[in-house]
Structures are given as C-alpha cells and as structure tokens.
Amino acid sequence: MTEKLYILYASQTGTAEDLAFEINDIAQSKNIVTDLKELDDISLEKFKEIKRVMVITSTTGEGDIPYNGELFFEKLFGIANINLSQMRYGVIALGDSSHYEFCKAGRDIDERLKYLGAICILDRLECDYDTKGSIEWLQNFSIY
Numbered sequence: 138m139t140e141k142l143y144i145l146y147a148s149q150t151g152t153a154e155d156l157a158f159e160i161n162d163i164a165q166s167k168n169i170v171t172d173l174k175e176l177d178d179i180s181l182e183k184f185k186e187i188k189r190v191m192v193i194t195s196t197t198g199e200g201d202i203p204y205n206g207e208l209f210f211e212k213l214f215g216i217a218n219i220n221l222s223q224m225r226y227g228v229i230a231l232g233d234s235s236h237y238e239f240c241k242a243g244r245d246i247d248e249r250l251k252y253l254g255a256i257c258i259l260d261r262l263e264c265d266y267d268t269k270g271s272i273e274w275l276q277n278f279s280i281y
C-alpha cells in the first residue's frame with residue numbers, strides 16, 4: 138500500500154492554503170490517503186516519522202515564513218541531530234519575484250530537509266505570483 142501523503146502548508150493570505158486544499162482534494166480523488174495540516178500543527182516528533190510529505194509554503198515579510206509555519210520552522214532549524222532518511226518529500230514554494238528574497242521560506246525548508254537526509258522526489262516548484270504548474274507538479278509527485 139502507498140504511504141499516506143502528508144500535505145503541510147504555511148500561508149499568510151490564503152493562496153498556499155487554497156492550493157493545499159485543492160491538492161488534497163485531487164489526491165483524495167486518486168485514492169491517495171492524505172493528512173492535511175498547517176505546518177505548525179505538526180510536532181517534530183510526528184514529523185520525524187513521516188514517510189511521504191509535500192510542503193506548500195509562501196514567503197512573506199522580507200523572506201519570512203508565514204505565521205502558521207513559524208514554530209515549525211524554528212524547530213526544524215533548531216534541531217541538529219535528526220535523521221530524516223526515511224522521508225520522501227517535495228516542496229511547492231509560493232512567492233513573487235519582485236521581492237528580493239524570492240520564495241525564500243520554501244527554498245530554506247527544501248534545503249534543510251535535504252540536509253537532514255530526506256529524499257527529494259520531485260524538484261521544488263517555485264510559483265511566481267500565481268500557482269500555475271502546481272497541479273501538473275502534483276501529478277508527477279504522486280507517481281512516486
């Protein structure tokens with residue numbers, strides 16, 4: 138049986154959240170078992186056990202993670218000794234290239250997961266202002 142897909146999101150003004158819900162609906166329509174949550178609603182203990190995860194986050198402020206991912210972000214960067222080699226993941230980063238720190242929150246999480254040993258199964262998608270390409274990205278992600 139395919140592992141449950143965790144869809145974890147952080148969103149300041151709702152775009153990444155809407156996308157996460159849309160992706161969740163599509164995944165479920167393909168009979169993929171999902172668990173949809175805000176990033177801050179998952180503990181690091183639980184996160185460490187996840188085998189398949191998609192992280193969807195926008196960037197706000199000046200390169201900052203949205204409010205509902207801040208605690209998770211701090212924990213992920215604060216902990217040194219975790220091994221995520223059982224985890225397969227992908228990141229969708231939402232941003233706007235008119236900002237200097239384009240898609241920084243998504244880029245940082247992607248790099249951090251890789252550093253902690255998680256396996257990236259599909260290259261990060263960076264959405265510049267709109268969310269074009271994300272549904273196709275999901276199709277590719279879900280075949281792994």
Ligand SMILES: Cc1cc2nc3c(=O)[nH]c(=O)nc-3n(C[C@H](O)[C@H](O)[C@H](O)COP(=O)(O)O)c2cc1C
Nearest residue numbers: 148149150151152153195198200232233236239240
């Ligand atoms: C106040 C503000 C600050 C932003 N800062 C950044 C930024 O530093 N880097 C970036 O790539 N995009 C930035 N953006 C663009 C958002 O990431 C983009 O519009 C995204 O689609 C919003 O998603 P959300 O509604 O899920 O938060 C900013 C947008 C706003 C309104």
